[in-house]
Amino acid sequence: MKQVSIKDVARAAQVTHATVSRALRNSPLVNAVTAERIRQIAATMGYRPDLIARGLVTRKTWAIGAVVTNIADPFIAEVISGVEELAMDNGYSVFLANCNADPDRELRVVRLFQERRLDGIVVVSSRVGALYMPLLSQHKVPIVLINSHHPDEFVHSVMIDNIGGSAAAVQHLIQLGHRRIAYLGDQYGLQSDTDRFGGYRQALAMADYPFVPELVAHGNAKSDGAGPAIDRFLKLEKPPTAVFCYNDLTAVGAFRKIYSHGLRIPEDFSIVGFDDLSIASYTEPPLTTVRQPKQLMGRMAVEILCKLLSGSQEKTQIRLPGELIIRGSTSSPRCQ
Amino acid sequence: MKQVSIKDVARAAQVTHATVSRALRNSPLVNAVTAERIRQIAATMGYRPDLIARGLVTRKTWAIGAVVTNIADPFIAEVISGVEELAMDNGYSVFLANCNADPDRELRVVRLFQERRLDGIVVVSSRVGALYMPLLSQHKVPIVLINSHHPDEFVHSVMIDNIGGSAAAVQHLIQLGHRRIAYLGDQYGLQSDTDRFGGYRQALAMADYPFVPELVAHGNAKSDGAGPAIDRFLKLEKPPTAVFCYNDLTAVGAFRKIYSHGLRIPEDFSIVGFDDLSIASYTEPPLTTVRQPKQLMGRMAVEILCKLLSGSQEKTQIRLPGELIIRGSTSSPRCQ
């Protein structure tokens, strides 16, 4: 069945389609009574404006793109839920594009979004922001980066305060009395890893603790990358009594390995994560971690986008604090 | 900077924009040499076709909608990653709409998708499929339901075999030697809960086990809903030695409660879940559960959609088997 168009309504209402358009958009340029009559008729006929057609003339699609590496990543899914929520509240629909860190796919997405004439773009956890530069420079499509690389090359970004968050985590361990605190990071040169490592060192320095290179290991930001690192830590002459992990998934992997060594958490070994995924509440004991306000980050990115889309020129680079959530995986070390 | 349009290219190539259109679409109706020349020029000028304009005339948007209750739900996020992947591979972009089981929002989405002239819609885990009926009947927009209520009212659906999956789970417990097996379900009348309960009863019946009403409790499909149910089970004169849970989150809640009673898993108590979220691998011990092929389900839905969009009239209702994944949370009961 064909959609009823504005002309069908016009015919039924015995006016021009221009008048129908005005009536439906509540233009003051049309007589209140006829306007109401037209609206009635349109409603009865089940008329729905064609946003495609409208977009063609208004040059506005009311659509934004969300580019992510992997929507199945729980961190990203939470961010996107924030993005979607605020976007919808502001009248925007969101196109979701998974890129899996595949450059081909990412390039295709950039082109596609350009061809679809999206009003704006949000990029989550990207390492290849440079790909979006053409869009930004040639077509001045507003782009807001969330927790992505090189935010400074872009004008608008929302970032977690990695340094501050990890410093707080390590300070927490220091206050509990731990002297040998390990850092279990990533290995792919992520800026977030570098920064969290930076926060770790900063906290040590502030407490006048020595930095011990052997207490630093590199996982893969996933659960299965933690094992070898923990093994190595425990074989040290003076093993650490606590580890601060790059993220929650790494921490979960650390849990398993610690248990497999017959140690208890937190009595024998304290663990701190980063992100506060929902899984952090489910470990046994629940994980002490640094919470990233994931939904909020998504919402803020859209808020920035909306401001830009309504003409703001403001340059917005937001750095949000992480919140240390103290749960059961940390305590004072047993016997020093 | 204004986008370069087909007319700009035409001017530069000294042909009409119709010819440019043909050349760019590789129409045989244009001289190979000029076609190539035009393509060159278009490329140099950085021309990108306007999909909005094209869509207006072709009546095809190459966009599909994905309606979900909550993208932050890990189950849904996985399904969507499958949807997005296959959609993109077939040239479709996907609009994501979160509805949070909010009817207002859901109604808005239906209207919006109609106005955006989407080519098709995928609905995940919806309870209110009825809302989409107008779209389906009036505008014959293809709709494929994934794990949603009342799939039979719709022509196309992808469902997990809840009955078979849960029967397999319970059979597994029976084979391990458990005699008193509890079912910890949901309480909101979800069809999936009814079906999983059905599979539970079916497995008991096949083993000639009695059905014991006191071994059935109702959680809330989330982690925090399991506690009271487990408490009640353990207070029974003859408590169960194993519990089959409606889903993994419920199972995780059961874990915590079992541990808080000082019992061991699986030595003292076996637990089985349903879904196989990534969290199922992270519990201690890892959770035995029924895997839903989440990504596959998403991909299959899009595959159906694509067939429909290329003219197929076939009615497709797929029921996928779940796979029992045996991990560490189940074993034979200690002492009967």
Place this chain on the structure above:
DNA sequence: CTGAAAGCGCTTACAG
């Protein structure tokens, strides 16, 4: 307040 006209950027019969 309303209509007639132009136009958004494309595609596609229809002539030639």
Place this chain on the structure above:
DNA sequence: CTGAAAGCGCTTACAG
């Protein structure tokens, strides 16, 4: 093989 024309469903100056 190419152009001229019509049209997709809208919006919006421009007249009246």
